[in-house]
Amino acid sequence: xxxxxxxxxxxxxxxxxxxxxVAVAPPGxxxxxxxxxxxxxxxxxxxxxSCLNRERIALSIERLEKERGELTTLEAEIAKHAxxxxxxxxxxxxxxxxxxxxxxxxxxxxATVGGSWTFVIGFFVALLxxxxxxxxxxxxSFDPFPFILLNLVLSTVAAVQAPIIMMSQNRVAxxxxxxxxxxxxxxxxxxxEIASLHEKIDHLLHSQWEQLIDMQTTQLDxxxxxxxxxxxx
Numbered sequence: 001x002x003x004x005x006x007x008x009x010x011x012x013x014x015x016x017x018x019x020x021x022v023a024v025a026p027p028g029x030x031x032x033x034x035x036x037x038x039x040x041x042x043x044x045x046x047x048x049x050s051c052l053n054r055e056r057i058a059l060s061i062e063r064l065e066k067e068r069g070e071l072t073t074l075e076a077e078i079a080k081h082a083x084x085x086x087x088x089x090x091x092x093x094x095x096x097x098x099x100x101x102x103x104x105x106x107x108x109x110x111a112t113v114g115g116s117w118t119f120v121i122g123f124f125v126a127l128l129x130x131x132x133x134x135x136x137x138x139x140x141s142f143d144p145f146p147f148i149l150l151n152l153v154l155s156t157v158a159a160v161q162a163p164i165i166m167m168s169q170n171r172v173a174x175x176x177x178x179x180x181x182x183x184x185x186x187x188x189x190x191x192x193e194i195a196s197l198h199e200k201i202d203h204l205l206h207s208q209w210e211q212l213i214d215m216q217t218t219q220l221d222x223x224x225x226x227x228x229x230x231x232x233x
Contacts, residue, residue, distance in 0.1 A: 008048040009037040010055075019046035032059055060192055096175050104171060111168035114161055 007013060009022060010033065022033055022045040032055055034041045100108075113119050130150055134141040143149035 007046065008051055009033065009041065009045050010047060010051040013048065018048050018050075020049065020052065021045070022047050025052070029055060029059055064192075096171070096178065104167070107164050107167040108171065110161065110164045114165060 008019060022030060022041055023043060025033060025047075029052075030041075033047060033052075036055070037045075127150070130143070131147065134143050134145070134147065
């Protein structure tokens with residue numbers, strides 16, 4: 001293995017193809033690398049990608065801590081994904097659907113059917129049929145007025161249906177919380193990415209201004225030299 005001409009300023013190791021110039025790092029990250037480097041930063045100084053990513057993560061976490069105080073585990077995880085440009089978006093509905101148990105599927109199905117007009121109309125027709133049958137068959141009715149058996153059936157259905165629907169509603173609330181967490185993850189990552197992009201653009205503009213000033217200084221020197229030659233000629 002060949003020894004790199006300019007090793008990583010932090011770990012002192014790294015392959016030549018894994019080293020990048022420290023000068024390309026944004027100002028905040030470059031200052032952090034310079035403060036941690038054992039050797040002074042030179043124009044030829046290099047840093048390996050693993051150290052660069054580690055310092056990016058640490059810098060992002062420090063910035064978040066200054067803005068938000070102590071970070072939660074979720075915020076620290078998002079900062080790591082943002083600095084390494086990894087995707088964090090997940091489909092909360094797909095996660096919930098994949099993790100459903102048999103009882104949860106039944107609860108969702110009962111809530112879906114019980115909350116539809118088909119169930120309401122069908123149940124209302126069944127009640128009218130029950131009442132009509134017992135009124136028509138007055139001498140041989142199986143549930144004469146005041147329909148005690150019907151009241152028992154309705155009470156039983158309500159007692160069973162209510163907790164099942166509540167189970168389904170709890171799952172809906174949990175799904176909404178999970179979706180809110182996913183939105184928070186995405187928004188925070190976008191915020192970090194935009195802040196990093198602004199910093200990179202500012203660094204690029206600053207570098208371009210320095211190059212432009214150098215070019216103008218060189219042009220002025222050349223113009224002065226030409227003016228002196230003309231005077232002498």
